[in-house]
Structures are given as structure tokens and as C-alpha cells.
Amino acid sequence: MCNVLPRSQSADWLFFLVLGILASLLLVVPLERAWCSDSSVYEQQAAEFLTAADELDLAENRQWRRLLHMRAGATRSNVISQDFFLASVEDWNPHAELYATLRAWFEPPGDDPDAHPRCRFPGRYTWLRQHLALPAAHAETVRCPKLERWARLDELRSISVIMVSGYFGNPASSFGHLLMKLNHGDESAGSRLLDLGINYGAAVPEGEWMVAYILRGLFGGYHAGFSDRSYYTQDQTYSRVEFRDMWEYELDLDPYQEELLLFHLWESLGHRFSYYFLRENCALRLAELLEIATGNDFGTDPKLWYAPVTFFHRLEDADREANGSLVRSVRFIPSSQRVLYHEFSRLDAELSLVFNRIIGEETMLTEALVDIADERHRIALLDVLLAYYQYRLAPYPADDDGPDFRALDARKNEILVLRLGLPPSSAAETEEIIPLRAPAKGSKPSKGGLGLARNSAFGTYLKGEFSSFHYDSIGNNNLAGSALVVMDVSLGYADSEGLFIDHVDFVRARKLNVNTVRIEGESTWSWDVATGIKRDQLDCTSCQELFASAALGRAVELGSNWIAHGTLQARLDSKGDHFNLRPEIGLRHSHGERMASRFVVGLEQGLKDGGSQSHLEFETRWSVATNLEIRVSARRQQVNEVALGLFQYW
């Protein structure tokens, strides 16, 4: 067992321990006496500072409320843990908490130095000392060894916030994720993994049913909190299991801002918060930390929702306003899948063929290697094969004992042994992956605008559109033809027809898979799912119906700017034929970040009455500025409709 020592060493250890305790008592007793004799003085000083705090109205200061995790106008904190507060529960308010915090400053230290309020709430005191000249006398009597070891302020190089790309494997992750990283080491890659990663999330019971998960997430059924772990654990989860790209924004904070952020994080760790998936989520909580530290407004009092990308847009805005002095650098961190694809693409045609024959088990590994004379080629092939099998094994639990896992693992081990028998790689052989544009470099997520449309059946009408989250297939975003749109509402008004619903897309998600890497067995499917309200026919304004659709197909890149796709969509409608099949083909063209267009032609086939009709759609977007664009569209479905609109993103 741990710490079992030989008898003689144990005796030495006990002897020195007893001596140490005796010496410590001798050291502490005089200080305690000094403290007690001065306590009445400090009681009086506390009263003076309470008055000063009232004069400055600190209890209602936005930063103080942020430190207590109170939203604007709220009377309660979002923190549920009672030990986050010093004031009594019965008559708690920010004023009472301020009083209790100020009084606690003067409390004498107890037996456990880390238990003193100055050690438990160092962020509050750091902020208060900016406003009140709290006496530093006898500060040396309150040391916070745990806090000092954790914060390591003297070693802190910088603080980063990390945008994790969206992940369709989990509804809560579709909009991305936000992490924070405390960079204590040097800038080498190995040190980066050992930095401290800060995460915030809900405590979800294992095996939670997905519907319950969504409902409880939306309506406050979970508690949440901050956790701190070595960054490699987060790198493992997001990059190597979920294959999500990340963008690290290294911040340029001054020492006071870094201290305040770290100290407030320390006082928040381990406490439970209320959690609402749309609003009180990871993005909002980490944005609050930066608001406290920098004083910037990152919009953390949202009415309805707060997405990770919202925070990064706010950060980009704040950085621009500060003339680039807030963000030191933005670094792209490709997922392990992207790295694998990149390395595979660097194999020549012959090696790619051998690679696919090996993973397809059409040839024996050792036989295939014999035919490769150049050792460098054998090394390159084995490196990519090993990366491939690690990639295939990643989704399995580490202790999996199933036949699929064991077969893959045995294959990987065979490759590992062969690779270890060859010399190490040369660093010069590695090549950087071209960085993907960060999501916040494109347009903001919410969209609204006005336009005019001309319908061949009922004439000209006015269109108003609003979307709470609008990253569509031709938008100014980094999705390259994929889409994620939530609550996209389009209303029309015509003199002859009055006000009508053009469409409401509750959710529309599309994955346009243009994977050009031809690794045997890798998915090349594209898909599209949507649900909402639409007009049954283009020539009517009072024929709305509910619909839900799903499509599957293929996409192919035609040069650097063109993507062609073909899909088969199955759609369930609340009116008409109820069930329709829609085969369609389309083209997407992009011209830098300024312009993108799409063209779709298809056939709609009703399965009940056998009727069919063709449809045709064209839409083009021209960005006047990053968040301002003009769109022109044309549709044909028995009748024609063209539209022109101006849209603003925020």
C-alpha cells in the first residue's frame, strides 16, 4: 500500500513531525496574542469600510453582482451551493453578502489557513481592494497555501479561451463548446497539454435518456459547475474521441485582470450552479469570468439564449475596440481526424493504394511492406496506419472486450511493433495543416432583414425574416456548404393576401460531406434534416402545413469553389399527400468570403396519389460587410417567385 515505510524511517518521520508541530505552536502563539489584542481595532475599522462601501454603492455594482453570479435585475444568485455565501440564507441579498464579506476580512485565522474567507473568496477581495483601501496589516497571518499552489501566478504566462466546433453527436454540442486554459508552461506543444483546462457543464446522470436529457437541459433540471483538469484530458475528449476542431484565443490580460480571473475561478470551483442549456451554459459562465476580469460587456444578460460563438464574436468586437490589445493570437487546433486525413493525403498514389488494401485486409501487412523498398516510405505508411487504427479505436471504451475492439486492437499492435522496429520520424517530414477560419471570423449568428418578392400568382409582397441562429449553406461562415439554422421565421405581407407565414424552420441541419480523402470505409454520406412550417404550394398564402424531412446523399468537390451534390429526401407533411420523396441535385459556388450561391433542381413525388411536380431554386448571397448582406433568390414550383432582401446579422 501507499506510504508504507520501513520501521526506522517511520520513527524518524514521527519524531520530526512532533518537533515540527511543537515548533509551529511556538511560532503561532505570539501572533495569535497580537491578533487578539488588536481585534477591537479591526472591528471598528470594519465598520468604517461598510460605510465607505455604502457610499460607493458597491452592493449594486455590476462587477459585484457578477462576482456573486447574479443576472441583471435578479434578486438571487445562480449559485446553488450555500457555502458560496457568507451572509445568512434567510435575508440574503448582495448588500448583506457585501457586509459579510467585508467583516470576514478582519476575521482572525483559524487552524486551517485555507479555510479563511480571504482564501476562500480571493476574487471578491481582489476586486474590493480596488475600491476600498482594506488594511494589509497582518496580511502575512492569512496565507493561502492551496490557492497559491493552484494559481501559480508567478508562473502564469497567459490565459486562453477555446472555441470547440459543433458536434452533431449530441444536441447540446451542436452549437459548439467553450473552454478556458490557464497557460503556466512554456509555449511548447508538450507544455500546452499540461496546462490547466477549465470546463463548465451540467452533471448529467450516466445513461440518461436522450429526451429527458433535452427536456431537463432546457428547463433547468440539472446542476452545473466548473471543473479543472489538465488540458490533455479535454484534448483527448474533444479532439481525439469526438473529432472536433478547436480555435485557441490567447488573451493579452494585464496582471490584475489575470489575478482577478484566477481568484474568482478559484472561489467558484466546486460550487453548484443552476443550468439552462440555452442561456445559463458553458459559454455564458466563462464569458462572465472574462467580464469580471476585463470589465468588458460580453452580453451575459441574454433574453433567450447564449451560444459559444456569440461570446467569440463579442470578444472579436472588444478586441477591435481595444485596437487588438485584448487577443494576442488565434491558433487553429485540428482534430485528430483532420490530422489523419492530412497525413493520408500526403501519401503518394501507390502508398494510398497499399494503405487501403491493408485496412481492407486484402493483403497481409508484412507482405505489403516487403514490396516497399524505401524505408522512408515504409515509415510514412506505418505512421498513417497507426494513426488510422488509433482513430478507429477511439470511440470504444478503454476496457472494451468485444470482438470488434479486439480485432482492431490486435491489428494496431501488429503495426505498432513493425513501426517500433524502424527509426523514429524526422521532424522535418511533418507539415502544418492549413488553418480553418475561426467561426467568429464570419457573420454573427442571429439574422434579420426585409425584402421584396414577386410571385407570379398573387403579385408583389413584402417579406420580413428573422432567425435566431442562422448558419446556412451559403452564409458567411466556415461550414463550407453545411448548415445549422434554428427558428428561421419568414413572414409575407401582400395587399391582396394580408399577412401570411412564408415558412418557419424550427431546426434545419445539413452536413455536406465533401471528403476528398479516399480512405476505405470512411463515410462519404451527406445528410439533411429539417422540421417546421411551410406553404404547401408557392401560389397560395393560406396553405401552411407542418413538415419533417430527412435526406441522404453524396457530395463532390469540383475544383476549389464548386460543390455538386445529389440527395434523396423523404418528407412527412401534415397536408396533401402526407408522404413525399424528393430526389434533387444541386450546385454550390463560393467566391471568397464575399459571395456564395446555390442552385437546386428536383422532383417531388407523392407516394399516395402518385402525383409529381418539379421544383427549382436559386439563391445568391453578397456580403456588403461581414454582418450585412444582400440576397437574391428565385423559386419555381408551378408558379415563379423571385425575391430581393437586405439582411443584418448580430
Added chain:
Amino acid sequence: MKIYLGIAAGLAMAVAMPLQAADSKREFADIYTECGLGAMIAPNNAAVAAVTNVTWDLGTTAISSDATTPENCKGNSASAAALIFEAYPSIEQDLARGEGEHLSALLQFAGCQGDADLAASLRDDLASLAGSEEYSDRTTFERAEDLYEALDARATAAGCSMT
């Protein structure tokens, strides 16, 4: 006062030294049990990762920081054990190539940052381990334990401090 402080500092050092010696003797299985490695949410557990979106460890022990880690789980040896166990596939891959950020991180914990000789020796050790017939039958825990012991031996021989 200075005398008191001097005595206290001296005694603290004397008390700490046997503790460090004890730490270096800790075995992987002890670290695994006492530091809660087995209780952590496995990053490879896709079912959990998909639902939680986070690595949730409030109220549990975890090797990462003073906020959540027991006192006897803070040394480099415990951190190296955690890194090997949690990122074993990445370390395996880096050792095969002879370079990589996980290998660099491991050498840091071993107290031999950038030591190419230690990396090469550890690579040889993995070749021996993986080349044995039973390697495929060993669990991730057992493989991690073997590699940890190899690292401990190599780091000690190289005069590095993993405590």
C-alpha cells in the same frame, strides 16, 4: 521570530523529505486506486462524453489541480501515471514516431524535458512490451502500468526526478 521561522522551515524540510521518498516508491496500482483514476469519466467512453459534453469531476478526486486533488496525488509520478493511463493511445503513437506532444509532456513529468536519450530508451521499452505475445491480451490498465514502471526505471537511471 527569525529563529522560530528558521526552525520551522528546517523541520518542514526534514518532514517533507521522507514523504518524497515514499512518493517515488508508489506503484501505479496505488496511484490508480488512491487518486481516483478509475473513478474518472473515461474520455474514451463515448456514451458519457456524448451526453455530458464535459468532464465532470466535482466531488470526485482527479489528478489535475490543488482544487480537486488529494495531497498525495500531486507529484509528478502521479501526474505521469494519469497521463499514461488517460492518453495511452497518443503516447503509444508518439513513441512509435519518436516524437510528439504527449511524449514531450511525459518527459516533463519525468523531470527530463527534451531528453532524447530517455525518449529513445522508452521507445525500446515499448518495443519490448508490444512485441510480447501477451500484449494484445493485456488491458489498458496493465499496459499503462507496464509503461509507467518502465518510465520510472528509466527516469531513475537517468537521474531525473519524477517525484
